[in-house]
Amino acid sequence: EDQVTQSPEALRLQEGESSSLNCSYTVSGLRGLFWYRQDPGKGPEFLFTLYSAGEEKEKERLKATLTKKESFLHITAPKPEDSATYLCAVQADGNNRLAFGKGNQVVVIP
Amino acid sequence: SAVISQKPSRDICQRGTSLTIQCQVDSQVTMMFWYRQQPGQSLTLIATANQGSEATYESGFVIDKFPISRPNLTFSTLTVSNMSPEDSSIYLCSVGQGINSPLHFGNGTRLTVT
Numbered sequence: 001e002d003q004v005t006q007s008p009e010a011l012r013l014q015e016g017e018s019s020s021l022n023c024s025y026t027v028s029g030l031r032g033l034f035w036y037r038q039d040p041g042k043g044p045e046f047l048f049t050l051y052s053a054g055e056e057k058e059k060e061r062l063k064a065t066l067t068k069k070e071s072f073l074h075i076t077a078p079k080p081e082d083s084a085t086y087l088c089a090v091q092a093d094g095n096n097r098l099a100f101g102k103g104n105q106v107v108v109i110p
Numbered sequence: 111s112a113v114i115s116q117k118p119s120r121d122i123c124q125r126g127t128s129l130t131i132q133c134q135v136d137s138q139v140t141m142m143f144w145y146r147q148q149p150g151q152s153l154t155l156i157a158t159a160n161q162g163s164e165a166t167y168e169s170g171f172v173i174d175k176f177p178i179s180r181p182n183l184t185f186s187t188l189t190v191s192n193m194s195p196e197d198s199s200i201y202l203c204s205v206g207q208g209i210n211s212p213l214h215f216g217n218g219t220r221l222t223v224t
Contacts, residue, residue: 004152034212043202043215044153046111087153096141096206097168098213100153 002027006088006101013078013108021073021104023088033071034098035064036087044087078108112137114216116203122222123193130189131219133203138183141206143213144176148199156201159186193223 005024013019025033032051036044048057050066057064061082063074073086085105089098113136123129133142142159157178158166165178180186190197203216 032210036215041217041220043114043204043217046212046214049212089153096158096209097143097155098153102150102152 002090002092002099004088004090004099004101006086006104008104009102010105011107013075013106015079015108015110016077018074018076018078020075021086021088021106023071023073023101024069025071025088025090026069027090027092027099029093031091031093031095033066034089034091035062035071035073036089038085038087038103047086073104075106078106080108080110082106083108111214112139112205112207114203114205114214116216116219118219119217120220120222122224125194125223127193128189128191129193129221130187131201131203133186133188133216135184135205139205140183140208141213142180142186143204143206144178144186144188145202145204145215146199147202147218153202156188159188190221193221195223197221198223 003026007022032049035047038044048064053068055066061076065072085103087103089100115134117132144156145153147153155168156171159178159180161180177189200218202218204213206213
């Protein structure tokens, strides 16, 4: 069974204080690893897809990286508007389903 | 990406009743899924909504409890039947355009059962 574990569950950052979120996964053949951002009362918003170890994707202050066992979402010099829950999900080969982690809740304090 | 509209956005229902949630997409999509999000838990896939045929349910979810329709490539409904307080959750519709495309989500329906 595909499993995704995200850590830390919750993180409070001062504005400008860079940090990283971890997503550890086990899957029987990785087709893709996905990062989403979810704001309160909203559905998850797609951020990145990573397909193979060593791949990196960037968007504004966010950078996602992938190894064979885990992915990191690096938040550089965060701003209060980066406060959200970040969700990691994996998709296995031959499968349309996504298996999600519980999320990393990030609060950025001005 | 597709614009996904879910109705209702929230509802409070009495136990024993049923609620039908609608998901409308502004373009034709290949894949439609229904997820449940409970507080402190991962998003959990309920079923894949198949156009013109019966939905494919995940382990732990059954058609009698969560009947799903998908009459065309832009619309689906999920019914939560004979509700109990344990069904209180956020229900999310998601869509995808192919095996290598990311899923996009609606804003969800927040259901409270009293």
